[in-house]
Amino acid sequence: MLSQRVQLLKKLLPGFIPLFVFIAVDEIWGTKAGLMAALAIGSVELVWIGIREKRFDRFVLFDTILLLVLGGVSIVLDNDIFFKMKPALIELILCAILAVSAFSRLNIVGLMSKRYLKDMVIDDGQMNRMRASLRLMFVIFSGHTLLVFYAAFYLSSEAWAFISGGLFYILFGVVFGIEFLRHRKSQSKVQIALDEEEMLPLVNEEGQVVGKAPRSACHNGQKLLHPVVHLHVLNRQGAIYLQKRPMNKLVQPGKWDTAVGGHVAFGEDVHLSLKREAWEEIGLKDFSAKLAKQYVWESALERELVFVFITHDFKGIQLHSEEVEEGRFWTRNQIVKNMGKGIFTPNFEHECHLLFNLNDH
Template sequence: MNRAQIVKNLLPGFLPILVFIVVDEIWGTIYGLVVAIFIGVIELIIGYMREQKAERFILFDVGLIIALGAVSILLDNDLFFKLKPGIISLIMTGLIGFSAFSKHNLMLQMTQRYMKDTQMNPYQLWMMQQSMKRIFWLLLIYSLLTIASSFLENKAIWSFMGSAGLFVAMGVFLAYEWLRKKRQNKHYKDEEWLPLVDEKGQILGSAPRSVVHQKSFLLHPVVHLHVINNGHVLLQKRPEHKLIQPGKWDTAVGGHVTAGESIELSLQRETSEEIGLINFKASAIGQYIWTSDVEKEMVFCFITQHKGPFKFDTTEVDEVRFWPFDEIKENMGKGIFTPNFEHEFKSFEHHLNQKAHKNN
């Protein structure tokens, strides 16, 4: 459920409260509670007539009005009814929090009811989740303040928090989100965008490179190339200034596929940029999903036979050299290689050995 829909669903609950405030001031608490309950029932009937079914949120809202109103009448104390706005807000806050901080997005499921023809790609869903995290903290503060205002003698504070307060809070939040979005669009305009894929490799959308690498774990494709020669595997040493796995030996070629680029074209471009090879032939040896501490990749692996010479960018690679298969196996698990390479080498070792022996 988006922010506008959240506010829209909360609106029916404001009318009984506003009526209660007015009637309470004129005729007293009991009359205010009775009229508020009556208004709630009318809202429920109107909603049913429009939709031919009871809207679950309005049904819960009106049910809470009736229950808390009845308790307040029986105990001759309007405190229970005054708690209603805070309780409703707290429940909404809980739903948003559960959706924002877990893998089960209940709010998205509720949104799809109102946005049946709207499809969201993984980046949009991630942005929605980040927004929900921010609105969660805002609504949590608002809910607690609203509940606290119920215990105050000053009804003006409670009436503001129980009605207009939410609009003020949401207005501030929407303004903040608009400014944030404007800054992001300006920042992302000149940034490299990467394609996003499902677990079958089908493209679902795209996202800025910085977002992909900030623990969003949006699945995106990368290419790796193993270069072999006479039973040796070419590896590159990552420079110390690299954010991920600095100073470790890694696959000869590894890079991201950019938005609008094919896997084959990406492989040619990355290989040319990293080790200076052009017009080479490579064979696909498999693909797998790799999740590191900062990102989630679908790795497309290739292999080629080549003895060099190789040309590499010294600002991006410290060193390249051929490693014998036995030397690689002897040093596995010692922190010399990247975890990604070790996983890949173990998975495709048989294929690499077959290819190496075939070319001897």
């Protein structure tokens, strides 16, 4: 996010160049020469941006025209107060944009970012952090705007030149310094969380381990293929034991699901993972299971290589985990009647067809 704001500033910076040129030339050759130089630079910028980037930069045009209007009025009336007010008026517009972006649903700065940085994608978390930064900028630059107005009326030209020019960029540096420190602190917290987070193996579609990644990275839409185990528990009549997921689960809360399902930890083989998950979820141990199938399951958030096991050893089941709200056997007819009604997880509905086929044969 910090680098994105730096890129945005680089895109907007050309709009301020006519003002820089005017201040430099005005100090040496006077206001008229400064205005002519600003007009020439602004025109060259417009042509250059048009040829190189194939776009018309309204910000450069606006800054150049406002500079000429206020400077021209100052010359005609022989009073430089109008020109001195120009930086404050521009900054007042900036503060208005910051206020709307920071305190309303319309984030103008965010929209400008997407326009100038077409490859940038801003998620909700980044947008919230951007709004926090915009609130800080609004407070700082509102104070600076009032100071520029005060300097225009009551301070010397030298003091006004520093306050409206140099001080403005010093404050910009302060804002980006604060943002840099915030960014570093945030990155440190993320790194600490990643260091403490469970690591999952990354596999190819044959199940061979090709790397590892934090659990969160496997569930954030990157679609990193990682292995999971599912255990279906059947009785002699072919009924299937299902567990009900608690309502506090982020994924498929309150729905009936496979008896046992969980991730294979990094460095753990599939069979060891199956025994661990069976004990953790339904208190089942000392059972024998057969691998029925392995397949790739993909959802909006993740991509899993699922190892499907089946067991008929159900007598040792004892629910003892907060991860499971309830468990019971469902007959084939009960399952069929409730399919597609949002009672079962999509993953179980996919696998139950496999179970039915196995029972039929």
